[in-house]
Amino acid sequence: MAKKKRRSMLYIPGNNPAMIQQAGVYGCDAVLLDLEDAVALNQKDAARILVRSMLETVNFYDTEVCVRVNNLQTPFGLADLEEIVPMQPDNIRFPKTESVQDVKDFMKEVRRIEKEHGIKDPKMTIHVMIETAKGVANVYEIAACEPRIDAITIGGQDLTADMGIVKTPDGAGIDYARKRIVMAGKANNLDVLDTVFADVNDDEGLKEETEYIKKLGFAGKALINPRQVDPVHEVFNPSENEIRKAYRVYSEFYKNTKAGIGVFAIDGKMIDAPVVQRAITVLEYANIDIKDIEKSLD
Numbered sequence: 001m002a003k004k005k006r007r008s009m010l011y012i013p014g015n016n017p018a019m020i021q022q023a024g025v026y027g028c029d030a031v032l033l034d035l036e037d038a039v040a041l042n043q044k045d046a047a048r049i050l051v052r053s054m055l056e057t058v059n060f061y062d063t064e065v066c067v068r069v070n071n072l073q074t075p076f077g078l079a080d081l082e083e084i085v086p087m088q089p090d091n092i093r094f095p096k097t098e099s100v101q102d103v104k105d106f107m108k109e110v111r112r113i114e115k116e117h118g119i120k121d122p123k124m125t126i127h128v129m130i131e132t133a134k135g136v137a138n139v140y141e142i143a144a145c146e147p148r149i150d151a152i153t154i155g156g157q158d159l160t161a162d163m164g165i166v167k168t169p170d171g172a173g174i175d176y177a178r179k180r181i182v183m184a185g186k187a188n189n190l191d192v193l194d195t196v197f198a199d200v201n202d203d204e205g206l207k208e209e210t211e212y213i214k215k216l217g218f219a220g221k222a223l224i225n226p227r228q229v230d231p232v233h234e235v236f237n238p239s240e241n242e243i244r245k246a247y248r249v250y251s252e253f254y255k256n257t258k259a260g261i262g263v264f265a266i267d268g269k270m271i272d273a274p275v276v277q278r279a280i281t282v283l284e285y286a287n288i289d290i291k292d293i294e295k296s297l298d
């Protein structure tokens, strides 16, 4: 099965039933039902109950569903897990993860709750959020410490607050963190996801930032408004020209492999395994199954 795309992950405040009800139709790859910073302190209990009931009743179609719980250091984190883990959304986000011990503490509770509810073969995966300088420092160990982690993400708003700096449009203050988190994620075969772009009226700025983080290796971006979905997809979706080139590279690779040739040239440019791998990634983003290309050549 093709790997799920995570180009766009839309935060929806967990205390807003009207927004959650629409979650399956925004066209984003994933929704992040938020019990953490989008929810006021006096709404935390209501939001938790609402999100649980929405997980039972709403049709999310093929949109991936992730719930962001509160950190276990807060009075809400454990209650969030007790309510949400039995519902087994596709994934749970651990915010402000700073150490391997934080992940262990979370997972101990997740596993206990799953056991108590007779969940034997849990499919729910974990997203860790790196949002403090300490988390950035420990990110390599965090990314490697738990097999159920399948994505890692930077929280730029909290990180800049923790560092005592302003989040500028050029992202200068979080550039090192972005690059370090990408390497830690890639080293552990995780999807690496970028932080939100706060100005919902600045499509050009959003696209520019998305172009940049795509070049760094991020698989997608967290969003705060449905209007941000299309601009982000526009950047992540390959152009017609890129698709045509990738199709040609894969076709030639397939034919050459059958003839026992490992490296060859197209228009004078060497095509080897990494080039083929990049072509396969483009084809995946264009929803083209390489098996169909192979069949057309057999």
Ligand SMILES: CC(C)(COP(=O)(O)OP(=O)(O)OC[C@H]1O[C@@H](n2cnc3c(N)ncnc32)[C@H](O)[C@@H]1OP(=O)(O)O)[C@@H](O)C(=O)NCCC(=O)NCCSC(=O)C[C@@](O)(CC(=O)O)C(=O)O
Binding pocket: 010, 011, 012, 013, 019, 020, 034, 037, 038, 131, 153, 154, 155, 156, 157, 158, 159, 194, 195, 196, 200, 222, 223, 224, 225, 226, 227
């Ligand atoms: C930004 C704004 C107030 C703008 O309001 P506006 O009113 O100007 O929006 P409009 O465009 O006018 O809305 C038009 C229509 O869309 C509907 N609509 C709007 N937003 C929707 C949505 N999100 N989901 C579904 N529906 C939506 C709306 O209801 C209306 O529907 P209708 O009336 O029917 O036409 C609003 O969007 C909003 O609240 N966003 C969510 C904010 C949020 O979740 N923050 C927490 C996550 S970040 C964080 O925690 C930092 C982080 O942790 C994260 C990290 O990086 O990962 C870190 O540290 O960095």
Ligand SMILES: [Mg+2]
Binding pocket: 037, 095, 131, 155, 157, 158
């Ligand atoms: Mg945050």
